[in-house]
Amino acid sequence: MLRQFNAFTPFCLLLLITFCQTAFSQTTPAQTTSAQTTPAQTASSHAPKFEIDTQTEHTVKVRVKNRTYVGTPIDWYDGNLDLLRRDGRWSVLPIDSPDQYKVLSPSFSVMSREKMAEKLKKEFGKRYSVSSTASFLVVHPLGGYHKFAKPFEDLNKSFETYFHKRGHHLEKARFPMVAVVLNTRAEYDRMLKAKDSSSEGWVGYYSPRSNRIITYDRTIEESESFFKTSTLIHEATHQTAYNRGIHNRFGGSSSWIVEGVACMFQAEGVYNSGVHKRRKDRINHSRLWGIQVAIKDGSAKHKLRDIVRSDQLFRSDVDLAYAYAWGLTFYLAETQSRTYLNFLAEDAQRPNFSAYGEQVRLERFAEAFGSDFDNLESRMFKFLKQLNVKVDGRVYKP
Numbered sequence: 001m002l003r004q005f006n007a008f009t010p011f012c013l014l015l016l017i018t019f020c021q022t023a024f025s026q027t028t029p030a031q032t033t034s035a036q037t038t039p040a041q042t043a044s045s046h047a048p049k050f051e052i053d054t055q056t057e058h059t060v061k062v063r064v065k066n067r068t069y070v071g072t073p074i075d076w077y078d079g080n081l082d083l084l085r086r087d088g089r090w091s092v093l094p095i096d097s098p099d100q101y102k103v104l105s106p107s108f109s110v111m112s113r114e115k116m117a118e119k120l121k122k123e124f125g126k127r128y129s130v131s132s133t134a135s136f137l138v139v140h141p142l143g144g145y146h147k148f149a150k151p152f153e154d155l156n157k158s159f160e161t162y163f164h165k166r167g168h169h170l171e172k173a174r175f176p177m178v179a180v181v182l183n184t185r186a187e188y189d190r191m192l193k194a195k196d197s198s199s200e201g202w203v204g205y206y207s208p209r210s211n212r213i214i215t216y217d218r219t220i221e222e223s224e225s226f227f228k229t230s231t232l233i234h235e236a237t238h239q240t241a242y243n244r245g246i247h248n249r250f251g252g253s254s255s256w257i258v259e260g261v262a263c264m265f266q267a268e269g270v271y272n273s274g275v276h277k278r279r280k281d282r283i284n285h286s287r288l289w290g291i292q293v294a295i296k297d298g299s300a301k302h303k304l305r306d307i308v309r310s311d312q313l314f315r316s317d318v319d320l321a322y323a324y325a326w327g328l329t330f331y332l333a334e335t336q337s338r339t340y341l342n343f344l345a346e347d348a349q350r351p352n353f354s355a356y357g358e359q360v361r362l363e364r365f366a367e368a369f370g371s372d373f374d375n376l377e378s379r380m381f382k383f384l385k386q387l388n389v390k391v392d393g394r395v396y397k398p
């Protein structure tokens with residue numbers, strides 16, 4: 001059977017966000033985004049014939065080019081093994097002989113937090129501290145626990161609070177989540193370059209493959225607190241959502257769902273909902289500005305079916321896609337929160353590596369929110385048009 005799920009799940013890379021009034025003199029907001037998709041697996045007509053059990057969790061050792069990997073097999077497709085490693089990383093390994101593969105144990109266990117911390121210390125060296133919080137292991141510049149590590153845990157707790165207040169209980173993260181804060185931009189660029197994904201504008205990203213957030217200490221070049229940036233909150237939201245049952249890391253992703261949640265959490269009334277409780281605090285103003293402009297100039301019209309059906313809009317018009325994804329998510333979360341959260345929960349329950357084609361996406365959405373897409377879009381636009389884009393107390397209208 002042809003596997004329709006692309007094992008190379010895209011990860012989100014956000015450009016530096018400068019949220020200021022000048023954003024509103026432009027047709028697009030200052031907050032811009034760029035999603036990158038890594039290359040798809042190469043299909044081979046010479047796939048090996050032996051079988052590998054991917055249905056029951058067990059521990060295997062895999063040898064590829066003089067390197068050994070230990071984990072549990074989660075998919076075996078066309079000569080490539082998807083291996084979930086004991087520290088939560090997900091590797092895709094080419095295997096052409098059963099000799100590369102050995103079963104070590106009939107069970108699978110997550111690596112201990114102590115062992116993971118030890119390995120991270122070895123990987124990043126003496127110029128970094130590795131701090132442990134309840135849910136995270138944070139690699140960061142020496143001695144900066146309160147500046148770099150605690151904020152990740154605080155956000156994780158806020159995330160939990162937001163969902164808990166709406167009657168939705170999050171799963172416990174199976175693996176400690178890893179965040180890496182590099183000392184300098186230069187180190188970050190070198191790391192991106194090594195991964196063949198260098199870009200001037202990116203300031204941080206979460207990779208579902210490594211299950212890590214990678215960023216760098218920008219407080220040296222910008223006089224702002226480390227975590228007071230939307231980018232980091234956006235990426236940390238992705239990581240938390242994938243690790244706590246809001247999305248399935250191995251289930252294929254619908255970009256409007258994933259990006260909508262992350263954009264929604266960039267607003268302080270969402271990421272810090274215990275303190276900021278009003279609806280207007282929950283607005284992501286740059287995204288609201290983006291969608292209001294698009295509603296006014298007509299470019300958002302009839303896009304609901306498109307964005308639900310496929311991720312094409314994220315490739316053809318990334319600003320509109322992110323604004324629309326936020327607008328749709330915010331509308332559903334604010335006006336029918338129970339239905340929206342049930343929809344998220346069911347979406348996360350799809351089996352690993354199952355087909356997630358256009359028809360399935362449309363059907364699942366219609367089952368939850370109805371099949372009259374134009375009517376839903378009209379109601380959503382009406383709701384969004386009534387909200388005020390506010391910056392520093394001033395109201396802006398497109």
Ligand SMILES: [Zn+2]
Binds near residue numbers: 013234238258259262
């Ligand atoms: Zn994102």
